[in-house]
Amino acid sequence: MQLPAHGHEVRPWSPGRRQGSKADRTLDRIDVAIPPRIADVEYVAPADIAAVLESAAIAVARLEAGFGEHLAPLGDFLLRSESVASSKIESVNAGWHAFGRALAGGKATDDAKSQLAAVHALTAMVDAAGRREITVDDLLEAHRLLMAPDFYTAHDSGRIRTVQNWIGGSDYTPIGALYVPPPPELVPGLLDDLIQFANRSDLPIVAQAAIAHAQFESIHPFTDGNGRIGRALISAILRRRQLTRRITVPLASVMLADTNKYFAQLNSYRTGAVDTFVDYLARAAKHASNASEDSARALAELPERWTLRARPRANSADEALISQLLDAPILNADSAQAITGTSDASTYRALGRLTDSGVLEVISASKRHQIWAATDVLAELDALSRAIGRRVLDIP
Structure with a gap:
């Protein structure tokens, strides 16, 4: 199926500051894209892509039913994986140890704070979509949460842009840009149209999520953070349509494994080739779900492995901590004591024994405000990302 290709209009341009090259300083016209309205689009997939959509939906549903229902910590695990991978696409990469410190409220780098903010934004989006x-406003609130840690962008957080933006090219003007989104006065109407499309219930679920994401990225409604919010919209639609109830499909890991292919697929959508992007995202959902099943099995085996490694006494603080590590793989002294229900001294001794046995690792530099991590869980996050990356080779 083809959508109309994005239209283009020439608009006047007035440089805000006399900076950049001579071409930047003398630019007086720009070519902006005008995405088509999609609220009432009737999408019918060709037979081959319909088969891929069906297999993707089955893979997601199998992950949800097979592990989402019976392995409660998998939901948080996959949500964090998706948020971190989505941040990495934007070159925000703190590393799992730094991210763990941010998660536990420790001293964190700017990248770690940004990755944690992406978790909060995605959580807000999927939780809201699960209710109604x-x-x-959901997009605006998610954007506010995402941009909150950045002092320089806080002014524009949670607001639709009122200026022209562009992707690539010069820092000062759209000269040489890879894509110039629609002018700001068109953005509110285009967003309303997109939200109508996102709330329909008569479309193949994965196709709907794919088209909504590509349309969002074409509108580019914020001055920054569009990629992460647009990818969160995919998960929100899967949740609203109840294909997922507890888990988040780590689609961003597929996109991260080959960003050139991901951006090329978005560009193909702008030419009207909607089937191409739908096929790409459906295959991504299938591969990410299958890889996540392997991670779910690995996670389910960890408590027994920890018990064999640490050999805790029955009803001890050590045993209590092990039983909750999948739910809370990052701990500080307060959260650990809330789990053990014992004294400070008893909790610290348990943390020390689990650290000595290799179940936990201290990931904070501060001696006064220590943070512990179940490193096997962090290692599995990396293993999932690598496994998804290997499967990307199968996506045309």
Whole structure:
């Protein structure tokens, strides 16, 4: 199926500051893209892509039913994996140890704070979509949460842009840009149209999520953070349509494994080749779900492995901590004591024994405010990302 290709209009341009090259300083016109309206689009997939969509939906449903229902910590695990991978696409990469410190409230780098903010934004989006229809306000709130740690962008957080933006090219003007989104006065109407499309219930679920994501990225409604919010919209639609109830499909890991292919697929959508992007995202959902099943099995085996490694006494603080490590793989002294229900001294001794046995690792530099991590869980996060990356080779 083809959508109309994005239109283009020439608009006047007035450089805000006399900076950049001579071409930047003398630019007086720009070519902006005008995405088509999609609220009432009837999408019918060709037979081959319909088969891929069906297999993707089955893979997601199998992950949800097979592990989402019976392995409660998998939901948080996959949500964090998706948020971190989505951040890495934007070159925000703190590393799992730094991210763990941010998660536990420790001293954190700017990248770690940004990755944690992406978790909060994605959580807000999928939680809201699980309760009711998606709204523009949901996008604005997620954007506010995402941009909150950045002092320089806080002014624009949670607000639709009122300026022209562009992707690539010059820092000062859209000269040489890879893509110039629609002018700001068109953005509110385009977003309302997109939200109508996102709340329909008569479309193949994965296709709907794919088209909504590509349309969002074409609108580019914020001055920054569009990629992460647009990818969160995919998960929100899967949740609203109840294909997922507890888990988040780690689609961003597929995109991260080959960003050139991901951006090329978005560009193909702008030419009207909607089937191409739908096929790409459906295959991504299938591969990410299958890889996540392997990670779920690995996670389910960890408590027994920890017990064999640490050999805790029955009803001890050590045993209590091990039983909760999948739910809370990052701990500080307060959260650990809340789990053990024992004294400070008893909790610290348990943490020390689990550290000595290799179940936990201290990941903070501060002696006064220590943070512990179940490193096997962090290692599995990396293993999932690598496994998904290997499967990307199968996506045309």
